[in-house]
Amino acid sequence: MSTLNRSVIKKIAVIIIFVLISTAVIFLGIQYKRFLKVKSSxxxxxxxxxxxxxxxxxxxEYAVSGKGDPVLMIHGAGGGYDQGLLLAERFLPKDCMVIAVSRFGYLNTPLPEEPTPDHQATLYRGLLDKLGINEIHVVAVSDGGPSALKFSIKYPERVKSLTMICAKSKTPPKLTTIQSIVFGTIFNNDFLFWMVTEYIQSDLLNVLGVSKEVQEKMTADEMEMAREFFEIMNPISLRKKGIFNANIQFKELSPEDYPIWEIKAPTLVIHAEDDTLQPFYYAEYTHEKIPHSILLSFKEGGHMFFSHHEKISEAINHFFSNTF
Structure with missing residues (x-):
């Protein structure tokens, strides 16, 4: 190849690279303006x-929805009372009064000096006292598990039933490399997290416990639910303190600190075997240790139980109806 041809190829390559970089900058600039407009809303x-x-x-912080038998709804990672309301609408009976809380560091619940699950459980008790509620169904999702277990152990007279939905109950495995990257990057930046939820939601679902195989079977209704689930996580900065506090508080959940075999309340444990975010051994352990607990498991469905929502709703409705 002649020197002239090499020179032409280099110039063309430089032009292509310049065009690609310029296009990316323009695209990001347009998206950032969109982001600023939607962030306030x-x-x-x-x-x-x-x-x-x-x-x-x-x-x-809490919110109340509906009327009827009271339910304490405890959200998972990246949530807040709003995630609790969304999941309650999806899974809980319609004749319930849902009291959805925000855990420490989420939304408007501040992070105290001792943001432990034990302290969080005591705060739940304080809220119920304030609301004049003596006995309540407790429903915990994902990272809501430890504080729900603490509440059930410390205040057995207040717990009408306990439902653990893909909920953490013992020491978790170390984060995968991808999960560590996610925690270290997109959970630290509102714009980056918004871009991920806008354009690569499928990959985020995969990281958060819903495999590509499960996603391929999702219905239109389930895809809409996933979209709304991620939409309400924005801006992530309102939840970041809670997310990182949980990583510290849940690093080790020893049996000595969590004697869950002491729980007397009727307990329903729901989990999918292919959940890669909250491993199935949590459910096996919870079911094994809590006397007379009921285990509802699914071979697949991932962390969000896709294709099983109706079955779960029916199971919880039956469970509540037969709890005395």
């Missing part, structure tokens, strides 16, 4: 149903 939405109260144990 995201914050407004996160505060829309929020109630913040002072109890004798500290400050907690």
């Amino acid at each position: 995201q914050i407004d939405r996160a505060n829309a149903k929020s109630v913040v109260v002072e109890t004798d144990q500290g400050t907690i």
Whole structure:
């Protein structure tokens, strides 16, 4: 190849690279302007149903939806009371009064000096005292598990039943490399997290416990539910303190600190065997240790139980109806 041809190829390559970089910069600039416009509405939405109260144990945010038998709804990672309301609408009976809380560091529940699951359980008790509720169904999702277990152990007279939905109950495995990258990058930046939820939601689902195989079987309704689930996580900065606090608090959940065999309340454990975010051995352990607990398991469905929502709703409805 002649020197002239090499020179022409280099110039063309430089032009192509310049065009690609320029296109990327323009695209990111347009997206950032979009992000700035929607961020304020995201914050407004996160505060829309929020109630913040002072109890004798500290400050907690919650929201109430519906009327009937009271249910304490405890959200998972990346959530808040709003995630609790969304999942309650999907899984719980319609004749319930859902009290969805925000755990420490999420939305408007501050991070105290001792943001432990034990302290969180005491704060739940303070909220119920404030609301004049003596006995309640407790439903915990994912990372909501430890504080729900603590509450059930410490205040057995307050717990009408306990439902653990893909919920953590013992020491978790170390984060995978991809999960560590996610925690270290997109959970630290509102714009980056928004871009991920906008354009590569499928990959985020995969990281958060829903395999590609499960995603291929999702219905239109389930895809809409996943979209809404991720939409309400924005802006992630409103939940970041809670996410990182959980990584510290849940690093080791020893049997000595969590004697779950002492739990007397009727207990329903729901989990999918292919959940890669909250491993199935949590469910096996919870079911084994809590006397007379019921295990509802699925071979597949991932962390969000896709294709099984109706079965879960029916099971919880039956469970609540037969809890006395």
